[in-house]
Amino acid sequence: MGDGRVAVVTGASSGIGEATARELTARGWRCVLLARRADRLEAIATDIGAEWETCDVSDRAQVDDVAARILARYPSIALLVNNAGIPARGSFLDIDPERIERVTDVNYLGGVWCLRAFEPGLRAAAAAGGAHVVNLVSVAGTVAFAPAGAYSASKHAQLAFSRSAAALLRSTGIQVHAVLPGFVETEGFPQRTKLRSRLLRRWVIEADDVAKAIVKAVEKGKGEVTVPWFPYRLTSVAQAVVPGVFARLAGRAGYHRGE
Template sequence: MADERVAVVTGASAGIGEATARELARRGWHCVLLARRQERIEALASEIRGEWEVCDVMDRAQVDDVAARVLARHPRIELLVNNAGVPGRGTFVSVEPDTVERVLRTNYLGGVWCARAFLPGLREAAENGGSAHIVNVVSVAGTIAFAPAGPYAAAKHAQLAFSRSLAATLRRERIYVHSVLPGFVETEGFTPRSTLKNPLMRRFVIEADAVAKTIVKAVERNRREVTIPWFPYRLVSIAQALVPGVVAQLGGRFGYHPWVQD
């Protein structure tokens, strides 16, 4: 236990976070699982011999309290995976104002609060020739202004800017920050196979396990930014940088079935 590397994974009760915790445990990491649904993280923690803490990442005071408790048990944190997130399907005019706030507070600010709160543990791990890592689970929506999920894309753009700037801020301290940008992934909260209208877009939907493996590889190989799957999303991201108006216009023609709105 004393020599085990410690990873904190947010949003570990389902989907990509759960798969990442399992993958890390298989590779010998000791995982501290954070989410709001206690029964889920408690069960997973007992299965992978980890620990859990109920935590709503939207609540900065709660994040600080949870981090203080975790750091008291584990002064060194080698890895923080900022994964907790919610969908925000619908346009800026169709969704409720609450949705705009929720996606911003969870998908962007949640990661900011966790990075700041766990920084003392990451710094401790990086001292004396060691290193530490933060993985921010962003989305290709961080590089593509996808109008059918406008508030979600805006929050993910903010999260990617946060992730890139934090990488530059912490690099000299040997705390490496990685941005992982998945395309559509079939999970409990995001169900693109049934909600996306376009059959071509549905063909590129992947599973959470593939993203989990990419997250672990990004840490092991020190990859700063990874898009999964590379095709077709990387090409669309490049097109967005070159002809943003055209890409936004085209993206607006695709999207979700009319009954999907959150």
């Protein structure tokens, strides 16, 4: 339970971030919500009794400014959820080069800037009993999903960042968790309408399922969690053990046309 400890949740204006903020608040955490859309943040924060700040996590100066404001109010941050992220459907050859840069800046570097900026608050919480960082990666961080190649690459980078940070911070009392969801139906990722494969559409889960997995990872101290375990963990293993077979299957999957 949160016991009034402070959690910063990025990308909290919709989807998994919003569901996570709601779940954490219900369990006694004091949440500070970050994203770019002020109207959405204000409505959610008012509803659940949280605080909010606008911030583009890909902009290092904005992240440093917002972290300074939050740390001035709350010197101790017991949980940072690096959840803000965007899709990049399409192959490396199809999508705009700007989208390739953007998905890298938001999905991978955004979490790096947030960890660096909130580190003093996390260290203070660790000294007082413990602190956690949750990185919302994706099964796409373990498998090369060709129909969203740049997204997959951003998530591979984010997983490497998460694992490196976990090893780096292990001795400080700051636990770093990676949560790897499969397909989740959200505003930015409308999987049930975008995915071509009927089989893949059957495996789509809800944002609430991921929010519960995030809270469980923190409460039970789980380092890396795939949500749900079946069938997605098997795809990660298949990628590692039989990459040729996996590449043939992934090459056949894809999205309906459009962004």
